Amino acid sequence: xxxxxxxxxxxxxxxxxxxxxxxxxxxxxxxxxxxxxxxxxxxxxxxxxxxxxxxxxxxxxxxxxxxxxxxxxxxxxxxxxxxxxxxxxxxxxxxxxxxxxxxxxxxxxxxxxxxxxxxxxxxxxxxxxxxxxxxxxxxxxxxxxxxxxxxxxxxxxxxxxxxxxxxxxxxxxxxxxxxxxxxxxxxxxxxxxxxxxxxxxxxxxxxxxxxxxxxxxxxxxxxxxxxxxxxxxxxxxxxxxxxxxxxxxxxxxxxxxxxxxxxxxxxxxxxxxxxxxxxxxxxxxxxxxxxxxxxxxxxxxxxxxxxxxxxxxxxxxxxxxxxxxxxxxxxxxxxxxxxxxxxxxxxxxxxxxxxxxxxxxxxxxxxxxxxxxxxxxxxxxxxxxxxx
Amino acid sequence: xxxxxxxxxxxxxxxxxxxxxxxxxxxxxxxxxxxxxxxxxxxxxxxxxxxxxxxxxxxxxxxxxxxxxxxxxxxxxxxxxxxxxxxxxxxxxxxxxxxxxxxxxxxxxxxxxxxxxxxxxxxxxxxxxxxxxxxxxxxxxxxxxxxxxxxxxxxxxxxxxxxxxxxxxxxxxxxxxxxxxxxxxxxxxxxxxxxxxxxxxxxxxxxxxxxxxxxxxxxxxxxxxxxxxxxxxxxxxxxxxxxxxxxxxxxxxxxxxxxxxxxxxxxxxxxxxxxxxxxxxxxxxxxxxxxxxxxxxxxxxxxxxxxxxxxxxxxxxxxxxxxxxxxxxxxxxxxxxxxxxxxxxxxxxxxxxxxxxxxxxxxxxxxxxxxxxxx
Numbered sequence: 001x002x003x004x005x006x007x008x009x010x011x012x013x014x015x016x017x018x019x020x021x022x023x024x025x026x027x028x029x030x031x032x033x034x035x036x037x038x039x040x041x042x043x044x045x046x047x048x049x050x051x052x053x054x055x056x057x058x059x060x061x062x063x064x065x066x067x068x069x070x071x072x073x074x075x076x077x078x079x080x081x082x083x084x085x086x087x088x089x090x091x092x093x094x095x096x097x098x099x100x101x102x103x104x105x106x107x108x109x110x111x112x113x114x115x116x117x118x119x120x121x122x123x124x125x126x127x128x129x130x131x132x133x134x135x136x137x138x139x140x141x142x143x144x145x146x147x148x149x150x151x152x153x154x155x156x157x158x159x160x161x162x163x164x165x166x167x168x169x170x171x172x173x174x175x176x177x178x179x180x181x182x183x184x185x186x187x188x189x190x191x192x193x194x195x196x197x198x199x200x201x202x203x204x205x206x207x208x209x210x211x212x213x214x215x216x217x218x219x220x221x222x223x224x225x226x227x228x229x230x231x232x233x234x235x236x237x238x239x240x241x242x243x244x245x246x247x248x249x250x251x252x253x254x255x256x257x258x259x260x261x262x263x264x265x266x267x268x269x270x271x272x273x274x275x276x277x278x279x280x281x282x283x284x285x286x287x288x289x290x291x292x293x294x295x296x297x298x299x300x301x302x303x304x305x306x307x308x309x310x311x312x313x314x315x316x317x318x319x320x321x322x323x324x325x326x327x328x329x330x331x332x333x334x335x336x337x338x339x340x341x342x343x344x345x346x347x348x349x350x351x352x353x354x355x356x357x358x359x360x361x362x363x364x365x366x367x368x369x370x371x372x373x374x375x376x377x378x379x380x381x382x383x384x385x386x387x388x
Numbered sequence: 389x390x391x392x393x394x395x396x397x398x399x400x401x402x403x404x405x406x407x408x409x410x411x412x413x414x415x416x417x418x419x420x421x422x423x424x425x426x427x428x429x430x431x432x433x434x435x436x437x438x439x440x441x442x443x444x445x446x447x448x449x450x451x452x453x454x455x456x457x458x459x460x461x462x463x464x465x466x467x468x469x470x471x472x473x474x475x476x477x478x479x480x481x482x483x484x485x486x487x488x489x490x491x492x493x494x495x496x497x498x499x500x501x502x503x504x505x506x507x508x509x510x511x512x513x514x515x516x517x518x519x520x521x522x523x524x525x526x527x528x529x530x531x532x533x534x535x536x537x538x539x540x541x542x543x544x545x546x547x548x549x550x551x552x553x554x555x556x557x558x559x560x561x562x563x564x565x566x567x568x569x570x571x572x573x574x575x576x577x578x579x580x581x582x583x584x585x586x587x588x589x590x591x592x593x594x595x596x597x598x599x600x601x602x603x604x605x606x607x608x609x610x611x612x613x614x615x616x617x618x619x620x621x622x623x624x625x626x627x628x629x630x631x632x633x634x635x636x637x638x639x640x641x642x643x644x645x646x647x648x649x650x651x652x653x654x655x656x657x658x659x660x661x662x663x664x665x666x667x668x669x670x671x672x673x674x675x676x677x678x679x680x681x682x683x684x685x686x687x688x689x690x691x692x693x694x695x696x697x698x699x700x701x702x703x704x705x706x707x708x709x710x711x712x713x714x715x716x717x718x719x720x721x722x723x724x725x726x727x728x729x730x731x732x733x734x735x736x737x738x739x740x741x742x743x744x745x746x747x748x749x750x751x752x753x754x755x756x757x758x759x760x761x762x763x
Contacts, residue, residue, distance in 0.1 A: 085718060086717060087721075088722045090677035091673065097710055100449060104448070115574060184575065185575070215554065
């Protein structure tokens with residue numbers, strides 16, 4: 001069948017074409033390689049800054065807020081800065097490669113925005129003393145571990161916003177049962193839920209909070225299921241401490257008041273939207289980049305507050321009662337009246353008991369960052385285990 | 389096909405060079421198609437490709453980074469290649485990798501900081517192999533005994549393995565979990581004692597993880613096993629013609645079970661490598677995000693199930709993955725990296741068709757449906 005001359009001719013021709021194409025591609029890549037070797041150093045007068053994200057920049061939550069911070073820095077500094085980012089970077093051995101790439105590209109300050117990058121950031125800081133490393137949500141400095149001096153950690157009192165949010169939840173619930181979808185049983189989340197519960201109890205002492213752990217930051221399907229299970233267990237108000245707004249769908253379907261987390265979803269879920277605790281990363285990151293530019297950068301273990309505009313609240317929903325709004329605004333005013341370093345003004349308003357009735361905070365006590373970073377108990381009124 | 393006046397005709401003569409020229413040609417075809425995609429999205433294809441080559445292989449430390457990405461792919465690639473060769477479609481490399489990581493980290497933690505490093509590393513390899521092998525035996529035995537579809541069973545067991553790993557770190561106070569220090573703040577695995585950290589061999593400018601060398605040796609051994617031994621011969625017969633194998637007095641079910649265990653053991657050693665050479669802790673979320681098991685299937689397909697070729701394909705895909713991190717940024721969405729990777733796979737598998745079949749013009753008028761002629 002294949003002895004016909006026309007067939008073998010055709011085959012010969014196609015082999016020739018492929019071979020030529022290969023040669024061409026090789027030649028082009030080789031010459032282009034030669035040219036590219038000069039890239040990578042930062043050009044005069046412009047500082048290069050980079051961000052590493054765990055999710056996509058349009059996740060509707062955590063990473064989106066971080067990217068807004070980067071855009072803020074870029075707009076404020078204009079030609080003085082050149083920003084870049086790496087999205088969807090897994091928390092594993094790959095981070096080290098990503099960081100190395102960013103350093104090779106001439107970045108002088110690197111913001112890493114997920115806890116799992118911490119070890120790689122510290123190792124890179126050790127190896128690259130001329131680059132500044134900023135670790136969002138890191139806890140090594142607070143916990144007294146040794147870290148390189150060009151490595152810093154920053155975060156903020158999201159729990160303070162959650163306390164204010166809790167006030168609206170305490171007012172919104174009719175059967176005194178608030179359902180919370182929570183990601184991981186870690187101090188960051190635990191103290192947030194505690195503050196939210198104390199806020200709710202401050203206006204409604206009978207309010208009870210049910211917690212369901214999703215064991216994920218971002219998984220719309222799982223988040224949705226957890227919200228559904230909370231509703232079927234009797235919750236008439238929902239709070240999802242998650243990165244996606246999918247619990248809002250459940251709230252919408254059941255027409256229940258809904259609190260989001262770290263992004264403003266008032267537009268898409270207007271019928272049920274209450275408010276959310278939000279983070280405003282930009283101003284802090286801007287000041288850090290500025291300090292790199294003028295050479296005054298120093299490790300500062302930053303913990304942002306409502307007073308210095310690091311944490312805040314998303315727009316209140318239209319269904320939030322006017323009296324509730326003013327109660328919330330009064331708390332925000334209290335937070336703003338304090339010194340910018342003050343956080344957690346509410347913890348010591350009374351003796352606080354954990355779930356077993358043991359007193360864990362005494363009246364008048366001020367919690368330190370270390371207290372917050374190691375909080376592992378739930379306060380009274382929460383059902384669910386702080387161990388997951 | 390015939391409707392368009394063309395048809396696929398199996399090739400009766402396979403020139404020796406063709407099976408190798410086709411994947412290589414397809415790879416470059418993918419680059420050409422990729423160049424069009426890049427051009428349309430406003431990128432300069434030449435500088436993108438130059439940056440890939442630079443950041444995957446050329447610039448300082450790039451090749452070392454590529455080997456980090458290539459090492460797990462090497463093992464999961466071998467896992468898929470060995471199993472697919474006999475027609476046992478093990479999709480469970482992912483779960484077997486995780487079980488290898490659990491077993492490997494478990495024995496390293498058990499031996500502790502006082503054990504000699506050589507012993508710890510050797511034990512991790514053995515236990516990793518056992519973990520992955522046992523996990524693959526489940527679909528292997530089910531297939532041999534009850535003719536269960538191994539694609540389904542091995543795939544489902546991936547989810548079970550992921551849940552077990554998550555349970556050990558997030559949902560229990562297991563032996564693997566760190567409960568003091570920063571482990572009290574965020575659930576995480578115990579860090580392996582440094583004696584159990586696998587060495588990284590420094591060849592001047594290139595740092596080669598010990599796991600990668602181990603994988604290369606295993607690939608060579610597998611090649612010899614398949615070509616030179618009686619068991620290798622049985623594998624080929626069972627893979628090609630199970631009925632013939634039975635007539636020849638072989639026991640296909642036994643071969644299937646043995647190969648399933650071997651395949652799983654390979655992925656399991658990969659899991660032990662991941663913990664021993666790179667992460668040094670059992671990290672369920674990181675493992676889940678990486679998806680090495682599924683990528684291994686791609687590696688095996690591109691390597692035409694040849695264990696030695698798996699080494700090179702793992703380096704190639706590892707390089708693209710590594711360079712992918714360098715590429716992505718404000719002007720280059722992460723998805724575009726995936727598109728390039730997908731194009732390479734698509735073109736190579738498409739090229740596979742051209743290697744086996746030739747396209748001929750239909751002799752009969754188009755539009756007439758007839759039954760297929762015998763080849």
